[in-house]
Amino acid sequence: xxxxxxxxxxxxxxxxxxxxxxxxxxPQEFLVAGRSAYAWHGIDVELxxxxxxxxxxxxxxxxxxxxxxxxxxxxxxxxxDVTVDIEVASDGITGQVTPADPCRIMGQGAxxxxxxxxxxxxxxxxxxAPPSGPIRLRVxxxxxxxxxxxxx
Amino acid sequence: MRALSVxxxxxxxxxxDEDAWAALVARYTPLVWGVVRSFQLDRADAADINxxxxxxxxxxxxxxxxPAALPMWIAKTTRHECLRTLRRDRNAWAVxxxxxxxxxxxxxxxxxxxxxDEELLRAERRQALRDAFAQLPQRCQRLLAWxxxxxxxxxxxxxxxxxxxxxxxxxxxxxCLDRLRxxxxxxxxxxxARRPSVAGPAGGPPVAGSAGGPQSGKDESP
Numbered sequence: 001x002x003x004x005x006x007x008x009x010x011x012x013x014x015x016x017x018x019x020x021x022x023x024x025x026x027p028q029e030f031l032v033a034g035r036s037a038y039a040w041h042g043i044d045v046e047l048x049x050x051x052x053x054x055x056x057x058x059x060x061x062x063x064x065x066x067x068x069x070x071x072x073x074x075x076x077x078x079x080x081d082v083t084v085d086i087e088v089a090s091d092g093i094t095g096q097v098t099p100a101d102p103c104r105i106m107g108q109g110a111x112x113x114x115x116x117x118x119x120x121x122x123x124x125x126x127x128x129a130p131p132s133g134p135i136r137l138r139v140x141x142x143x144x145x146x147x148x149x150x151x152x
Numbered sequence: 153m154r155a156l157s158v159x160x161x162x163x164x165x166x167x168x169d170e171d172a173w174a175a176l177v178a179r180y181t182p183l184v185w186g187v188v189r190s191f192q193l194d195r196a197d198a199a200d201i202n203x204x205x206x207x208x209x210x211x212x213x214x215x216x217x218x219p220a221a222l223p224m225w226i227a228k229t230t231r232h233e234c235l236r237t238l239r240r241d242r243n244a245w246a247v248x249x250x251x252x253x254x255x256x257x258x259x260x261x262x263x264x265x266x267x268x269d270e271e272l273l274r275a276e277r278r279q280a281l282r283d284a285f286a287q288l289p290q291r292c293q294r295l296l297a298w299x300x301x302x303x304x305x306x307x308x309x310x311x312x313x314x315x316x317x318x319x320x321x322x323x324x325x326x327x328c329l330d331r332l333r334x335x336x337x338x339x340x341x342x343x344x345a346r347r348p349s350v351a352g353p354a355g356g357p358p359v360a361g362s363a364g365g366p367q368s369g370k371d372e373s374p
Binding site: 002003005006009012013015016017018019020022023025026027029030031033034035037038040041042045049057058110132133134150152 | 239281322
């Protein structure tokens with residue numbers, strides 16, 4: 001005859017049940033999104049990363065101000081000597097890079113580049129509507145390039 | 153087949169092996185999910201966080217100093233993004249005082265805004281249990297899976313499905329659970345010694361079923 005599990009074994013079995021059940025609850029879209037992120041593997045890995053230094057979505061006081069002016073979101077990124085300021089609206093992104101040297105700007109979403117353009121003499125640029133989900137920008141000057149952190 | 157080590161998967165994925173990446177995603181997305189759902193965010197935010205965690209990992213694959221600590225990296229990155237999202241939502245409330253007040257009085261402010269590290273440890277331990285389970289010999293994996301079957305199976309049914317004699321089910325179960333308990337994947341997790349239970353997050357759905365194994369009544373009757 002098979003004995004019922006000991007209390008210790010019972011607890012472990014229950015824990016295992018919980019753990020395995022959790023894996024079964026994962027939405028399929030999460031797995032798909034995770035796999036598709038690999039599209040960016042090996043691309044631009046050595047580039048300087050421009051980090052978020054300001055984001056109106058996360059700064060209460062300025063969020064109030066930004067929302068009063070319109071529904072767009074302001075984000076500033078900073079790498080060593082490159083600054084990228086953008087205003088993200090549902091219909092597009094406007095921004096400015098500093099220094100304003102000739103450069104190419106790419107808007108990248110989770111699965112690929114959604115738009116690219118060049119900065120004008122003042123470093124100003126316009127990109128089309130961003131896809132939903134995380135985005136980042138890549139700014140390439142003649143002699144160097146930076147990518148921003150992912151924001152969403 | 154037993155699971156490959158996280159180190160070898162990280163190394164292979166870093167070297168361009170997309171299958172290794174897919175294996176990492178399959179193994180650790182439940183961890184992302186386990187952390188995210190404890191924050192009770194809406195589905196779209198949860199999906200953005202999940203995607204961002206994986207995009208960050210792609211960026212950082214070659215920078216991970218300690219690939220074995222990847223589960224912790226994933227759990228902490230996920231939690232960090234969840235807290236950011238909560239903060240963003242709070243700021244949005246501040247923009248509309250009436251809505252903020254309504255929300256406050258409705259009592260729907262996320263209780264997990266300061267989700268304790270303990271919840272993170274539980275999520276990490278659940279991941280460690282899954283990893284340890286994947287490292288078990290297939291014979292053990294099959295037996296334990298049938299023992300955890302919902303609805304519970306009788307010992308006769310488990311015996312028929314595993315091909316193990318009824319009399320060996322109990323002893324084999326004990327041995328398999330011992331192996332699980334002693335698995336390096338599990339013993340390495342911080343807090344596993346002092347945190348025996350891995351109950352789901354407070355806000356999550358209750359765990360169905362009670363103690364593991366078949367209804368013992370069936371077997372104990374003479």
